[in-house]
Amino acid sequence: MDQDPSKFKRNKFNLPNGENKKNKNEDKDKEIPMKEVEKPGMKLLQTQNLEITQRLDYDWEPVLTKSPTNPFPLAPKDLVESGFVTEENYKEQNAGIRTFCFQKMAHDLRDLISHPNFEDKNTPKGVEILGAGLMRDLYWILQVDRDLKIKIRDMTNVAINNANKFVKEFELKDKVEVIKTEIEDAWKKGMINEQDTIAYYGGQFIQNQDPKTMVRMMCHFGEFLKLPSTPPRRIYLLHARGEDNPLDKVKWRNTITYTDQDILIPVEEGFGYSDKELLMPLEEGLGAKIKMEVLGKHDYYHQKYTLLRIMQA
Numbered sequence: 001m002d003q004d005p006s007k008f009k010r011n012k013f014n015l016p017n018g019e020n021k022k023n024k025n026e027d028k029d030k031e032i033p034m035k036e037v038e039k040p041g042m043k044l045l046q047t048q049n050l051e052i053t054q055r056l057d058y059d060w061e062p063v064l065t066k067s068p069t070n071p072f073p074l075a076p077k078d079l080v081e082s083g084f085v086t087e088e089n090y091k092e093q094n095a096g097i098r099t100f101c102f103q104k105m106a107h108d109l110r111d112l113i114s115h116p117n118f119e120d121k122n123t124p125k126g127v128e129i130l131g132a133g134l135m136r137d138l139y140w141i142l143q144v145d146r147d148l149k150i151k152i153r154d155m156t157n158v159a160i161n162n163a164n165k166f167v168k169e170f171e172l173k174d175k176v177e178v179i180k181t182e183i184e185d186a187w188k189k190g191m192i193n194e195q196d197t198i199a200y201y202g203g204q205f206i207q208n209q210d211p212k213t214m215v216r217m218m219c220h221f222g223e224f225l226k227l228p229s230t231p232p233r234r235i236y237l238l239h240a241r242g243e244d245n246p247l248d249k250v251k252w253r254n255t256i257t258y259t260d261q262d263i264l265i266p267v268e269e270g271f272g273y274s275d276k277e278l279l280m281p282l283e284e285g286l287g288a289k290i291k292m293e294v295l296g297k298h299d300y301y302h303q304k305y306t307l308l309r310i311m312q313a
Helices: 040-044 060-064 077-082 087-113 155-170 183-188 211-226 260-271 281-285
Strands: 126-130 149-154 177-179 198-201 235-238 290-300 301-311
Touching: 060 155, 077 183, 077 235, 087 198, 087 235, 087 290, 149 155, 155 177, 183 211, 198 211, 211 235, 211 260
Parallel strands: 126 149, 126 198, 149 177, 198 235
Antiparallel strands: 235 301, 290 301
């Protein structure tokens, strides 16, 4: 059984009673079906969902910083404005997403670590975390830090400070590296050793990229998945899917609720087979079949988040 993070021996936070229970709306694990399409790729940018204009100069420093004008960082904008969000329910909601990610990621990564080939010296051991944010979805690190080489990357000062505080609090200095960098810049400069990387994790990361950047990133992930490895490499995304979050029901800040099809289109050009927007860019970069599996779903207020795992089929 997955360990409750509130009971983890190095864990200093307290979860409200019942937060470790299975989310009542959580779907059974399933693989998202895929089928051939004629023309994937940049067709993604013409879909209705992506007509949203994202502010490329969005300032994350004040958004992630608690202040009199921002008392509940990353809480749903519409609920904050309506006065619905309180200190009590904000703590409960953040504890809920923390527990959800802890249980799902720790379980899946323990399965990865238990693979018979994992101890082989040629098996990659690195996990690249794209974006630190508030660190609320990253407590699973405490379960796998002894077996995996974890690097947390972000480009904002407040997120880097949050990550460094986490590393200091849980005495992870020798096991977890915190790096201030922009992700595509790190790729271009060869700062990320993908030969030694088994997985990428992006929590609420892809949804905060503009469409063109998202396509480039998913294409890159497709290339990454192509690298040989047993067990296979994988991408984890904690994402607010467009299918689950109607735009007329949720008022977002800087989020674009990409659908599965949005994410898959860029994968498709290298990979070649999917009709889903998330997988298509990956398949473009990979040039082979991939699968995108739902590891679980979780409600954060009236937003629904899905933890996806993407890897070669």
